[in-house]
Amino acid sequence: MIESRALDYSFDEEALGFEAPPRGAGVARTLGQGLAVAAMAAGFLALVVVWASGWMRGSWLGLFLSLGLIATGGTATFYLRFAGTVPGIRHDGVVFGSATGRGWIGWGLGLVITGFYILLYWFPQTLEGGVHLVDPLSQILAGKGADHWFLYGLLYTLAVWVFGLRMFMKYRHNRYQQVRTASVMIVQLGLSFVLPNLLKAFHQPEFYFSYFWPLKWSYLWPGDFGIGWLVHHPSRVGLWMVIFGAGMSFVATPVLTYFFGKRWYCSWVCGCGGLAETLGDPWRQLSSKSPRAWRLERVSIYSVLVIIVVTTVLLWIDYAAGHPVFGAAAPLLAKWYGFFIGAIFAGVIGVGFYPILGSRVWCRFGCPQAAVLGLWQKLFSRFRITTNGDQCMSCGNCSAFCEMGIDVRSYAERGENIVRASCVGCGICAAVCPRGVLKLENGTTHADRFYGADRPLDLLISSALRGPDIPFERRD
Amino acid sequence: MHTVILGNGITGVSAALRLRTLDPQREITLISGESDYHYSRPALMYIFMGHMRYQDTKPYPDSFWDQQRLRRVRGWVVGIDAQARRLHMHGGESMAFDQLLLATGSKSNKFGWPGQDLPGVQGLYDLMDLRLLYENIRGVEQAVIVGGGLIGIELGEMLHSRHVPVTFVVREASYWDNVLPAEESAMLNRIIRDAGMGLRLQTNLQEIHAGADGRVAAIETDDGERIDCQFVGLTPGVSPNVEVVRDTAIEVGRGILVDDSFHTTVDGIYAAGDCAEIVTPGEGRNLLQQVWYTGKAQGRVVGEVMAGRDAHYRPGTWYNSAKFLDLEYQTYGQVGFHLPGEKHLFWEHSDHRHALRIVYTDRGVVGMNLMGLRYRHRSCERWIEEGRDVDYVLDHLEEANFDPEFFRRHEVEIRGVLRGQYRDQRARGAAA
Ligand SMILES: Cc1cc2nc3c(=O)[nH]c(=O)nc-3n(C[C@H](O)[C@H](O)[C@H](O)COP(=O)(O)OP(=O)(O)OC[C@H]3O[C@@H](n4cnc5c(N)ncnc54)[C@H](O)[C@@H]3O)c2cc1C
Ligand code: SF4
Ligand code: SF4
Numbered sequence: 086m087i088e089s090r091a092l093d094y095s096f097d098e099e100a101l102g103f104e105a106p107p108r109g110a111g112v113a114r115t116l117g118q119g120l121a122v123a124a125m126a127a128g129f130l131a132l133v134v135v136w137a138s139g140w141m142r143g144s145w146l147g148l149f150l151s152l153g154l155i156a157t158g159g160t161a162t163f164y165l166r167f168a169g170t171v172p173g174i175r176h177d178g179v180v181f182g183s184a185t186g187r188g189w190i191g192w193g194l195g196l197v198i199t200g201f202y203i204l205l206y207w208f209p210q211t212l213e214g215g216v217h218l219v220d221p222l223s224q225i226l227a228g229k230g231a232d233h234w235f236l237y238g239l240l241y242t243l244a245v246w247v248f249g250l251r252m253f254m255k256y257r258h259n260r261y262q263q264v265r266t267a268s269v270m271i272v273q274l275g276l277s278f279v280l281p282n283l284l285k286a287f288h289q290p291e292f293y294f295s296y297f298w299p300l301k302w303s304y305l306w307p308g309d310f311g312i313g314w315l316v317h318h319p320s321r322v323g324l325w326m327v328i329f330g331a332g333m334s335f336v337a338t339p340v341l342t343y344f345f346g347k348r349w350y351c352s353w354v355c356g357c358g359g360l361a362e363t364l365g366d367p368w369r370q371l372s373s374k375s376p377r378a379w380r381l382e383r384v385s386i387y388s389v390l391v392i393i394v395v396t397t398v399l400l401w402i403d404y405a406a407g408h409p410v411f412g413a414a415a416p417l418l419a420k421w422y423g424f425f426i427g428a429i430f431a432g433v434i435g436v437g438f439y440p441i442l443g444s445r446v447w448c449r450f451g452c453p454q455a456a457v458l459g460l461w462q463k464l465f466s467r468f469r470i471t472t473n474g475d476q477c478m479s480c481g482n483c484s485a486f487c488e489m490g491i492d493v494r495s496y497a498e499r500g501e502n503i504v505r506a507s508c509v510g511c512g513i514c515a516a517v518c519p520r521g522v523l524k525l526e527n528g529t530t531h532a533d534r535f536y537g538a539d540r541p542l543d544l545l546i547s548s549a550l551r552g553p554d555i556p557f558e559r560r561d
Numbered sequence: 562m563h564t565v566i567l568g569n570g571i572t573g574v575s576a577a578l579r580l581r582t583l584d585p586q587r588e589i590t591l592i593s594g595e596s597d598y599h600y601s602r603p604a605l606m607y608i609f610m611g612h613m614r615y616q617d618t619k620p621y622p623d624s625f626w627d628q629q630r631l632r633r634v635r636g637w638v639v640g641i642d643a644q645a646r647r648l649h650m651h652g653g654e655s656m657a658f659d660q661l662l663l664a665t666g667s668k669s670n671k672f673g674w675p676g677q678d679l680p681g682v683q684g685l686y687d688l689m690d691l692r693l694l695y696e697n698i699r700g701v702e703q704a705v706i707v708g709g710g711l712i713g714i715e716l717g718e719m720l721h722s723r724h725v726p727v728t729f730v731v732r733e734a735s736y737w738d739n740v741l742p743a744e745e746s747a748m749l750n751r752i753i754r755d756a757g758m759g760l761r762l763q764t765n766l767q768e769i770h771a772g773a774d775g776r777v778a779a780i781e782t783d784d785g786e787r788i789d790c791q792f793v794g795l796t797p798g799v800s801p802n803v804e805v806v807r808d809t810a811i812e813v814g815r816g817i818l819v820d821d822s823f824h825t826t827v828d829g830i831y832a833a834g835d836c837a838e839i840v841t842p843g844e845g846r847n848l849l850q851q852v853w854y855t856g857k858a859q860g861r862v863v864g865e866v867m868a869g870r871d872a873h874y875r876p877g878t879w880y881n882s883a884k885f886l887d888l889e890y891q892t893y894g895q896v897g898f899h900l901p902g903e904k905h906l907f908w909e910h911s912d913h914r915h916a917l918r919i920v921y922t923d924r925g926v927v928g929m930n931l932m933g934l935r936y937r938h939r940s941c942e943r944w945i946e947e948g949r950d951v952d953y954v955l956d957h958l959e960e961a962n963f964d965p966e967f968f969r970r971h972e973v974e975i976r977g978v979l980r981g982q983y984r985d986q987r988a989r990g991a992a993a
Contacts, residue, residue: 086804086807087594087637087638087639087651087804087805088804090689090693091594091595091637091689092594092637092639092651094594094595094688094689094692096688096689096692098596098597098615098688099597099598102614102615102616103608103609103614103615103691103692103695105611106609106694106695106698106723107695107698107699107700107723108723108724108725109698109701109702109704109720109723109724109725109726110702110724110725110726112724171752171755171756171886171887172887173886173887174612174887176610176611176612177610177611177612177722178610178611178722179611179612180611180612180613180614181611182611258887259965259968260965260967260968260969261965261966261967261968263967264967370613374617375622376622376624471963473935473937473938473963474880474937474938474939474942475854475857475858475880475938476854476880476882476891476938478601478603478604478853478854479571479601479603479604479620479853480601480603480604480607480613480618481601481604481607481613481617481618481619481620482604482607482612482613484617485612485613485614485617494620495620495621498620512965512966515965516965517612519884519889520882520883520884520889521882521889521891521935521963524935524963524964524965525965525966526966
């Protein structure tokens with residue numbers, strides 16, 4: 086006899102899903118947590134007041150009371166939240182949370198961030214209050230008053246640091262996460278914020294060493310909206326910067342990607358990646374895993390790459406010929422690229438939609454740098470994610486938390502290695518896997534990357550003796 | 562030919578996929594009363610804890626099944642007419658089959674405790690239980706989980722994540738020490754208590770008492786102690802789900818009896834996975850394997866058999882893995898089998914969150930346990946299958962390490978400690 090508990094069961098798991106279960110007696114917020122949240126709230130209040138009224142504007146006190154309090158309160162909140170728990174994966178309630186599960190807080194945050202980008206790009210004069218707020222810092226760093234880009238850079242860096250420290254706490258049992266988070270935090274602060282402003286202070290070109298063509302497209306474009314201003318800069322270091330940038334694009338990219346995979350850039354250096362890995366972490370699970378998203382991704386990311394390459398080539402042809410060979414085409418393409426791809430795609434959608442579409446929308450669907458790095462990674466790299474035998478039990482944590490929307494499970498459950506162009510090597514799939522099935526590895530050769538190296542030491546020897554083409558049995 | 566697979570768990574689905582690969586023309590139907598689509602049973606806990614949505618626990622996109630031409634039927638089978646080759650469904654319909662695979666899984670054990678059927682008392686096996694749990698934990702101030710084991714600790718973690726205070730009531734002297742050696746088991750006791758859960762060892766459930774509202778209000782232990790609680794989780798293990806074959810010609814022992822090609826005693830009817838008991842002539846004890854991996858492996862073999870191939874299930878070196886709260890566990894080979902002449906080498910980090918055990922006999926290394934360390938399945942398996950000696954394994958530990966990059970490596974320390982133990986054991990052996 087089949088039990089009545091089964092026969093009477095009529096729940097429609099497909100249509101209804103499983104909502105948040107009831108909570109028990111619970112743990113009350115501690116005094117420290119309350120204070121931290123209060124500090125953050127006070128900071129936001131001060132920000133609004135200073136921004137809108139102009140009171141204390143341009144003073145250090147105003148800056149500390151607003152952004153300073155928000156950052157300190159935010160960091161303390163995250164610290165205390167994780168400090169009370171045993172180190173380990175803490176994703177409890179991620180799906181149910183209003184902020185992390187596309188609830189009204191999530192939508193609200195999305196609106197706020199999106200709105201900020203729209204003001205920043207097209208109505209910067211509306212940000213004047215905030216610009217003056219950060220004046221004192223700009224005075225010391227760049228030697229002059231702030232503009233809206235300085236404000237943006239500061240907010241960006243603060244976000245990377247506050248949420249970077251959150252990552253440190255969340256993954257205090259995982260050194261891979263800590264090391265790469267430290268890397269993006271330091272690069273953001275040093276190479277993307279302090280150094281460019283210092284360069285300005287010393288009347289050098291404002292150059293970002295952590296970006297290069299094609300992501301920073303203008304670093305290889307001819308003429309005044311390209312490298313012109315660098316090359317013709319009176320200080321002469323500009324030329325070296327151009328050479329550095331070209332070296333990163335054409336030498337460092339293939340070489341480093343061969344050894345480490347695209348992660349060396351995407352989740353260790355890049356500022357966009359840095360923001361996605363820190364501020365974006367609470368939303369990584371929102372990236373779509375549907376086959377449709379995957380088909381769209383393949384078309385869109387390589388289209389952007391083609392557009393940027395074509396634009397660059399046309400610009401150079403025009404430049405070499407000394408007159409517009411294709412009429413107004415090249416400059417027009419360049420302008421549109423900046424508007425549609427640079428501003429709307431990378432900024433407004435890429436970051437503004439974090440709480441709705443997940444943290445790597447731009448990196449996954451648009452970034453031409455990611456496209457280039459991905460091609461290298463897929464075709465010629467030692468990097469792979471290895472699967473540990475047959476231990477996968479298809480739970481789906483790896484796929485759910487892959488910010489690039491890769492269905493990691495579909496490989497893991499077949500015992501196959503994951504070699505995907507889009508994988509940024511964040512290592513979260515390996516971190517969340519409850520059965521320890523996944524490991525990010527740089528093999529000793531690129532040739533065996535699809536099948537995994539069971540015996541890396543033996544492999545090293547045999548690959549030295551026989552060359553890289555070791556035949557590997559494909560496991561069923 | 563119409564093949565009907567009863568059960569859309571990992572066994573049924575693995576069989577269906579293998580069969581589809583080998584026979585593109587076959588008409589295949591998967592039946593389950595539990596869910597429309599195959600989902601990962603071990604992921605049940607993550608739905609409840611809010612790590613994933615239910616959809617995320619489905620290994621294949623919904624479009625996959627039509628693409629593979631695997632028909633899905635939702636409903637309970639209440640009877641099998643082996644003679645007429647028909648299944649009878651709850652609700653009156655019936656379905657004809659040429660081949661039938663029984664992959665009905667397990668069901669939670671109940672040991673006839675007084676009060677075990679009270680409202681507020683339940684096990685954890687399927688979506689029905691999960692749904693029930695939502696109702697049962699409403700307003701609960703104290704939960705008790707009776708019977709240790711893997712599912713018990715998962716249930717505890719689930720309740721804990723919703724801030725429901727949990728106490729384990731366990732018969733053993735140390736958590737799961739019927740499977741784990743004493744040291745690993747002690748690590749579990751510690752991690753349970755560190756998480757803030759209660760743990761009563763060597764305690765037996767005597768009776769479950771109802772309150773005035775008819776729901777569970779307390780349990781009574783064998784030493785007469787009463788623990789007030791509004792929820793009782795019963796997780797004293799599982800046994801094969803054989804309800805549907807009772808009173809048919811299909812023979813049943815503890816599970817549905819099959820040979821190593823998963824034929825039941827009735828022609829054209831097969832059984833595999835949790836519900837099957839594999840008769841192994843000459844070995845004394847039949848094989849009952851009730852984990853995900855074995856379901857997958859058995860499903861593949863029975864898929865081949867149903868496609869007309871001559872395939873046999875040959876279980877390889879045993880392995881399993883689990884996670885107790887935040888403590889990962891892997892096991893390879895024969896640990897806890899009490900082999901004649903077996904000896905143990907054991908290292909534990911001072912933080913009590915990392916440990917490694919090697920079991921060896923004069924045949925070489927026969928088993929390994931890892932706590933808080935990830936090792937390569939293939940390396941450990943190969944050492945055991947090749948009968949490597951302790952020295953070889955200790956020399957090659959680094960090769961097997963599967964922890965993420967930058968993690969602290971313990972191999973040098975482990976080698977030092979275990980070498981010392983090994984030397985002592987051999988000296989003692991020589992002296993004796
Ligand atoms: C909470 C939990 C956690 C687990 N974690 C792990 C783990 O970490 N690692 C591991 O290796 N194993 C784990 N297991 C065990 C593992 O899930 C099982 O071994 C595996 O699911 C068995 O697969 P199966 O296909 O044989 O059976 P099942 O998955 O049980 O599938 C059988 C299906 O058949 C259906 N069915 C049965 N009878 C009928 C009928 N008469 N009519 C219609 N439908 C019917 C059932 O409803 C069920 O959907 C866990 C089990 C549980 C309950
Ligand atoms: S596959 Fe893993 S490492 Fe790669 S992007 Fe996804 S989560 Fe990160
Ligand atoms: S998280 Fe691990 S066990 Fe779960 S599906 Fe991914 S690889 Fe498999």
